[in-house]
Amino acid sequence: MTEVAAEDWLAAVEALKADGFDYFDWLGCVDDIGRRDCLRVVLVVRNLSQRAETRMLSCSLPRDEASIDTVHGVFAGAAWHEREVAELFGVEFVGGDRRRLLLNPEFEGTPLRKDEVLAARTGMNWPGAKEPGEYDVSPGRRRLVPPGVPDPAVWGDRDASQPAPDPAEVAQSAVGGRPRRRRR
Amino acid sequence: MSSLEGSHRWIRLIEPACTSCMICVRECPTWCISLDSHAEPVGGLPSGARERTRNVLDRFAIDWSLCMYCGICIEECPYDALEWVGELTQPGFTSEALVEEMVRPPS
Numbered sequence: 001m002t003e004v005a006a007e008d009w010l011a012a013v014e015a016l017k018a019d020g021f022d023y024f025d026w027l028g029c030v031d032d033i034g035r036r037d038c039l040r041v042v043l044v045v046r047n048l049s050q051r052a053e054t055r056m057l058s059c060s061l062p063r064d065e066a067s068i069d070t071v072h073g074v075f076a077g078a079a080w081h082e083r084e085v086a087e088l089f090g091v092e093f094v095g096g097d098r099r100r101l102l103l104n105p106e107f108e109g110t111p112l113r114k115d116e117v118l119a120a121r122t123g124m125n126w127p128g129a130k131e132p133g134e135y136d137v138s139p140g141r142r143r144l145v146p147p148g149v150p151d152p153a154v155w156g157d158r159d160a161s162q163p164a165p166d167p168a169e170v171a172q173s174a175v176g177g178r179p180r181r182r183r184r
Numbered sequence: 185m186s187s188l189e190g191s192h193r194w195i196r197l198i199e200p201a202c203t204s205c206m207i208c209v210r211e212c213p214t215w216c217i218s219l220d221s222h223a224e225p226v227g228g229l230p231s232g233a234r235e236r237t238r239n240v241l242d243r244f245a246i247d248w249s250l251c252m253y254c255g256i257c258i259e260e261c262p263y264d265a266l267e268w269v270g271e272l273t274q275p276g277f278t279s280e281a282l283v284e285e286m287v288r289p290p291s
Contacts, residue, residue: 121215128210132203133223133239144210 001042001056009059010069013043017074021045021055024075027082029089031114032060033171039066039089039113043078061091063113063167070096088112115167117174118148122156147176192253194269197244197286201265204239208257208266216250217257218243220289244287248273 004012025044032038038060047053061068070093072079082093083101090110100107109116126146129137137143150156151173154165204221220243226236258266276282 124215127215127218128206128212130206130209130219132206133221133237135220135222146210146215 001058004057004059006059006061006068009041009057010071010074012057013045013071013074016045016055016057019047020049021047021053023048024077025054027071027078027085029085029091029112031063031089031112031171033063033114033168036060037063037168039063039091041068041085041091043071045075066090067092067094069094072096113167114171114174117150117155117170121146121149122152144178145176148174149176150174191270192255192268194271194273195246195251195253195255195258196267196269198265198267199241199244199287201263202241202244203263203265204241205262207260207262211256211260213254213256214250214252216247218245218247218283241287243285243289245283245285247279247283248276249279249282 002012023046025046027041027043030040030042032040039062041059041061043057045055045057047055059068066089068091070079070082072082072093073095079097080101082096083099085091086093086096086098087100087103088110089112103111126149128146129144131138145151150170152158154173155170158165204219206219209217209219219241221239221241223237224240226238229236255268258268273282273284
């Protein structure tokens with residue numbers, strides 16, 4: 001995997017295509033929250049004449065201003081992948097197709113960012129909260145929480161006068177399992 | 185044998201194999217499985233032995249209005265207590281009617 005700066009992205013893709021890697025495989029995105037405050041756009045191309053050899057390019061973008069050049073002029077098929085990444089991760093592809101691909105036009109949010117909260121579930125009782133052999137959820141234990149639903153102390157029941165929670169904190173509290181108590 | 189044999193149509197609980205471990209309930213992405221169980225002391229232990237309990241399954245239900253037939257519960261079950269069945273689930277006119285009680289609580 002070759003890491004490329006955002007301003008060199010288009011040139012790097014064009015160079016790979018000129019080098020014989022002219023089969024576009026896929027373009028995706030990874031949320032690196034918790035490790036770095038970045039979204040990482042990944043692109044994979046293949047050279048079908050050389051036993052389908054692959055090259056991977058990645059580009060790290062700041063989460064609050066994720067913006068990168070479109071490559072759909074180089075590989076037309078990348079347009080769908082870019083539209084998908086744009087709506088699911090909130091990455092802007094400069095010069096790209098801005099239409100929605102999968103989500104409703106009225107949908108707000110970026111579902112595949114890890115700090116995205118499954119808000120409707122915070123008010124529901126998770127059937128998995130019980131332990132085997134238990135009729136009801138017993139208080140006082142380190143309870144299991146479902147993935148995607150954050151700790152109410154971080155998101156939801158939070159004191160409104162406090163500043164908004166840090167995205168990394170929200171993402172960390174919504175991984176599911178048996179969370180450690182938060183240190184104050 | 186029909187070509188649809190073993191296809192994703194209905195999920196069945198094999199009750200004797202279930203240990204009420206809650207893994208299927210917790211892994212389900214749509215939260216469609218409900219499971220109630222209680223712990224019962226194991227009888228017939230030699231005197232002086234430590235008391236033991238085992239979990240008894242009281243209720244197992246799948247809400248077919250929520251299930252997306254992904255089969256994660258079947259994959260995750262460590263005791264192979266869930267399996268695909270080639271028949272279709274029963275239709276219903278209300279959302280309550282789509283909750284299939286596979287094991288009912290003792291009345």
